[in-house]
Amino acid sequence: MAVMTILQAVNDALRTEMRLNDKIVVLGEDVGKLGGVFRATDGLQKEFGEERVVDTPLSETGIIGSAIGMALYGLHPVPEIQFMDFIYPAFDQIVNELAKFRYRSGGQYPCPVTIRTPYGGGIRGGHYHSQSGETHFAHTPGLKVVIPSTPYDTKGLLIASMRDEDPVMFMEPKRIYRSAKGEVPEGAYTVPIGKAAVPREGTDVSVFAYGSMIPVCLEAAKHADGKGTSVEVVDLRSLVPLDIKAVLASAEKTGRAVIVYEAPRTCGYGAEISALIAEHAMLSMKAPIMRVTGFDTPFPYALEDLYMPNPDRVYRAIEHVMSF
Amino acid sequence: MTTQEIRMVQVVSEDGRVDEAQEPKLTKQQVFTLYQTLIRLRTFEARMMNLQRSGRIGFYGGSVGQEATATGSAFALEKQDWVFPQYREPGAALIRGISMETLLYQFMSTAKDIGKGRQMPVHYGDRAVNYVTISSVVASQIPHAAGGGWAMRLRKDNAVALVYFGDGATSTVDFHAGLNLAGVFKAATVFWCNNNQFAISVPREKQTASKTLAEKALAYGFEGLQCDGQDIFAVYAAAKYAVDKARRGEGPTMVESLTYRVGPHSSSDDPTRYRSDVEVDTWRKRDTLERVRHYLRHKGWYDESEDARLHKLAEEEVTRAIEAAEHAGPPSWETMLEDVFAEMTPLQQMQHDDLAAYLKWKEARA
Numbered sequence: 001m002a003v004m005t006i007l008q009a010v011n012d013a014l015r016t017e018m019r020l021n022d023k024i025v026v027l028g029e030d031v032g033k034l035g036g037v038f039r040a041t042d043g044l045q046k047e048f049g050e051e052r053v054v055d056t057p058l059s060e061t062g063i064i065g066s067a068i069g070m071a072l073y074g075l076h077p078v079p080e081i082q083f084m085d086f087i088y089p090a091f092d093q094i095v096n097e098l099a100k101f102r103y104r105s106g107g108q109y110p111c112p113v114t115i116r117t118p119y120g121g122g123i124r125g126g127h128y129h130s131q132s133g134e135t136h137f138a139h140t141p142g143l144k145v146v147i148p149s150t151p152y153d154t155k156g157l158l159i160a161s162m163r164d165e166d167p168v169m170f171m172e173p174k175r176i177y178r179s180a181k182g183e184v185p186e187g188a189y190t191v192p193i194g195k196a197a198v199p200r201e202g203t204d205v206s207v208f209a210y211g212s213m214i215p216v217c218l219e220a221a222k223h224a225d226g227k228g229t230s231v232e233v234v235d236l237r238s239l240v241p242l243d244i245k246a247v248l249a250s251a252e253k254t255g256r257a258v259i260v261y262e263a264p265r266t267c268g269y270g271a272e273i274s275a276l277i278a279e280h281a282m283l284s285m286k287a288p289i290m291r292v293t294g295f296d297t298p299f300p301y302a303l304e305d306l307y308m309p310n311p312d313r314v315y316r317a318i319e320h321v322m323s324f
Numbered sequence: 325m326t327t328q329e330i331r332m333v334q335v336v337s338e339d340g341r342v343d344e345a346q347e348p349k350l351t352k353q354q355v356f357t358l359y360q361t362l363i364r365l366r367t368f369e370a371r372m373m374n375l376q377r378s379g380r381i382g383f384y385g386g387s388v389g390q391e392a393t394a395t396g397s398a399f400a401l402e403k404q405d406w407v408f409p410q411y412r413e414p415g416a417a418l419i420r421g422i423s424m425e426t427l428l429y430q431f432m433s434t435a436k437d438i439g440k441g442r443q444m445p446v447h448y449g450d451r452a453v454n455y456v457t458i459s460s461v462v463a464s465q466i467p468h469a470a471g472g473g474w475a476m477r478l479r480k481d482n483a484v485a486l487v488y489f490g491d492g493a494t495s496t497v498d499f500h501a502g503l504n505l506a507g508v509f510k511a512a513t514v515f516w517c518n519n520n521q522f523a524i525s526v527p528r529e530k531q532t533a534s535k536t537l538a539e540k541a542l543a544y545g546f547e548g549l550q551c552d553g554q555d556i557f558a559v560y561a562a563a564k565y566a567v568d569k570a571r572r573g574e575g576p577t578m579v580e581s582l583t584y585r586v587g588p589h590s591s592s593d594d595p596t597r598y599r600s601d602v603e604v605d606t607w608r609k610r611d612t613l614e615r616v617r618h619y620l621r622h623k624g625w626y627d628e629s630e631d632a633r634l635h636k637l638a639e640e641e642v643t644r645a646i647e648a649a650e651h652a653g654p655p656s657w658e659t660m661l662e663d664v665f666a667e668m669t670p671l672q673q674m675q676h677d678d679l680a681a682y683l684k685w686k687e688a689r690a
Contacts, residue, residue, distance in 0.1 A: 025478070051478055057508055062501030065467020066474060069485070072456060073406070073475040089497065096461050097468070105449050105457035106440035107663040141664050165666040194669070241669035 001183040006176060009151035009184050010040045010116070013158035014078065016188050018048055024162060025070060027054040028063055028080030037082055038118060038177060064090035064115065068098050071111045076162060084119035084171065085128040091136070098167045099142030114161040118174035119147075120212050121262055121299055122308050130299040132211075132263040137169045138239045138272075144168040145239040146193055149214035151182040153237060156191030164193060173212035180215065193238050196246035202232035205318050206250040208273050209260040210236040213309060217260055220314035229322055239269055244276060251277045255286035256321040260309050265293040287324035290317045330538045330580075331549045335557035338610055340618035348561040352625060358399060358556055359616050360634050365391050365415045366613065367638035368424060369587075372431065375646065376445075376591045381431045383445045387412045389586030392612040393518050394488065395419055396559030397581070400567045401486060406454040406476075408469040408487040410462075411446050412518065412585075416488070420453040424645035434652035440663070441655040462523075463493035466502035466515070473506060473513030473576065484570045486514040486563075492523025494540060495531050503578065507544035510575035514566040515541070517578060518553065520585040525598035541578035553583030554610040557619060584610070657683065 004012065018024045026041055026048075032055035035042030045053035056063050060081060067077035081087045087094070094115070101111040121130035138145045146161060146168055148154040154172070161168040173180075199214065200221050209217045214235050221231035234250050236242065251257050257277050259270035274289045292309045300307050335346050350358075369386045376384040387394060395415030398407060407416055417427065426438065430448040433441040438450060439457060449457025459465060469487030476483040493499050494517065506513045517537050521528050534540060541548030547569075551562035559581060566577035584607035588595045595604075620626035661668060661676045668676065 054509075057501075057504055059501040059504065061497050062467055062470070062505040065464070065498060065501060066471030066505050069408070069468035069471025069473075070475040071471075072468060073472045073479075075475050075478070077471075092461060093464060093467065093498075097459060097464050100459075101457070102665070103663045104439065104443055104447070104459070105451070106438050106442060108438060108449065108451040109457055110666065144665070241665075242671055244670050244674070 001185055003181055004151045004184040005178045006148070006151050006154045006172065006180050007038060007040055007178060009154040010158060010172060011042055011044070012184060013155040014041065014044060015047065017159050017162045018044065018052065020188060021076065021162070023075045025052050025054065025075055025077045026080070027056050027067060027077060029056060029058055029082050031055060031080050036080060038174065040116070040172070041080065060086055060090035061093055064093040064098065064113070067113045068093060068101070068111055071113045072101070072109055076112050076114070078114045078116060078162060081115060081117040083129050084117045084133050085131045087117060087133065094137070094143070095140050099140045102166065103142060110165045111167055112165050114158075114164070114168045114170055116170045116172060118177070119171045120173055120175050121294075121304060122175035122212065124304065126301045127299050130304070132261070132294070134171060134239055135263060135267060135269050138269050142167065143240060144193060145171065146237065147171045147173065147211040147239065148237060149173060149176070149211055149235055150180060151184050153191050153197070155184050156189050157193060157237065159188055160190040160193050163190065168193070171211065175212040176215060191237070194241035194243055195237065196243035197235040197237055198232060198246070198250070199235050200231065200233040202230040202254065204230045204254055205256040205258060205321055206232045206234060206254045207258045207260060207314065207318070208234045208236060208247065208270070210239065213260045213262060216309060216311055217314055219311040220318060223311060223315050224318050229318060231318060247273060247276060248281050251281045252284040255284050257285070257289045258292060258314065258317045258321060259289070260292045260314055262294045262308055264296045265291060266296050268293055287321040290321055292317045330536050333549065333551040333558045333562045334555055335561060336555050336615045336619050340622070342619060342622045346558070346561060348557055348564060350557070350560070355619070355623075355625070358395060358560070359620070361395050361415060361418050362391050362556065362613055362616060363634045364638040364641060365395065365418060367635065368414065368642050371642045371646070373587065373591065380650070381445050382433070383591055384431070385411055385446045385590040386587045387414055389584045389607060390518055390520055390553065391415050392556035393553035393559050393581040393583045396556040397486065397516055397563040399560055400563035401484065404454070404481065404483045405567070406456065406472055406483065406485045408456050408465040408472065408485060409458055410465065410488045410490060410493075411458050411460070412490070413488050417448070417455060420450070420455050422448070422450050422453060422455060424641055425648050426450060428645045428649035429652055432649040432652065433654065434649055435655045436649070436652040437655070440659050463489055463496040463498040465489070466493065466498045467505065469513050469515070470502040470506035470511050473511035473570065474509045476512045477510065477573065482571060484512045484514060484567050486516055486567065488516050488518060490523060491517065491519040491521065491528045491531055491537060492526065493517070494537050503541065503544045503576070506576040507546050510573070512570040512573070513576045514563065514570055515576060515578040516563070517580045518583055519580050520583050522585060522589070522599070524589045524593065536580060538578055538580035546576050546578070548578040548580065550580045550582060553581035554612050555615050556612060
């Protein structure tokens, strides 16, 4: 089996599915001739032509708005938003149009658009190449929000998204685009959307995270293991739909929960995980539910390393919940 | 700098002269279909505003004054074509074959509404006739139509997308994004601007310093033209020209149809605050049906008793639709959590169950 990076897995997923389904059209800024600024779409235009891998005018509203029209007509567009920080001009199209089409038409007009976008910090990108905007979209009914953390999941979840009847925000953890490596099978396969993974089992503390926070949490777990604490890491993989069963099963098993996300803390997605555990598993808990997150500031540049949750901060929270 | 000359289409002038050079080729039967649709529409509009005023529908936004521009343009489309509507084109809906019952089921938020009562009145859609479900957001449908028309070209289908919007919409980012993209990709899209002179209260000249709205198309690399929106034959001729061109693969066209909203923006609006009665009367005199009657007389087809018969038929049709909708009943509570996705998520299922438990609890207490 080939060993790939997350970027290569994205490319492989697109290529594999485009060969099987001629309704898939890739569109966005620089995705064609250049192959994307991260090279995620490298070589696709050469194989599939300029009509299926399209360099669009520089307009997020136009990219998402036209993708919606294509999807209504029966295609399955896969637009790329170059950095998630630049998605906001298309926010109205995503929130008021894409997310609502099926519902507002009484089920007549499904709108299968898979929006790919690299997100997150840790790459020296400042305010506008670092944000982790999942909450805006997870808070909008009608959008699925999927975030892989491994090459295997990237390919399987991206193919699943391209076969989904509903819109998917496919957020790619750009910090680990090239650093996360793993075996990826040839050909098409899917990883079901809405199922969490448990990359590390444990019995004392559950750590819930997704995307580029997974390697951070695994490192913290390894460190805790050396100190005699057994940590379970739950990779949510999909924020919407959430695998609530897996979340509650792990929380009830360990009785201690630490939630890690790099977005600003207040109203972050992990707040929802915390609330769900409090609502449904309170009596199993042995310690307060803790969060390790970014701060309630715009994304900083020089102090980025302090802003981003790191294994130390995660370990500190683990130590704290173990003190009860 | 010179202002580009924009072609203006008019077939029947206000005083009833017919310009045979611009006259579209329509059979007598087609002319009567348009004539009857205008009568149905005008009858419908009057009754809807009354229903709103008497509290039988919660909201209404009418198209009185703009009947011809929607009706005549939609008439230029073929069955396989798509309409991306705004919210002021019931004439187009009737031409596509959406029945008054279907509209009333939506306006009265009933269980029989295809949209399952999820949107406020006047936000309908019917996939069976390629009439995309309406949004309240101004201009958001413009890039959809660019994408739809582009997809039609990619799939080599013989179809055209026609999108409606108003004068206010031309100020939005969606207008720019949609027209720009359609120009680059030669989308099979017709951009139909119903310039009714006002975006709620803001007059056309405060939207843009451009002399016409149609000339904006030139900057996107395609043709823009104007038509007399009160003259259904001019509307049809302009639409047919643009639709045929798109179908031939020659790319998009923008048509600015000059019209006027005689009524309020919506049932919640008070237009006396921003425009004069004199102005409204001027436009009222440019009456669409009067213009059709001129044309019928010109052809020797006008018959007063036929006119009266069509009005009577229309009244009966509206009455039947209202009665059907008033007996349809509201949608069931379960439908609230359906159609967000193809399948309910586990968290939605929990919310569904919680709502069911609440309703049971409420019933037990009653």
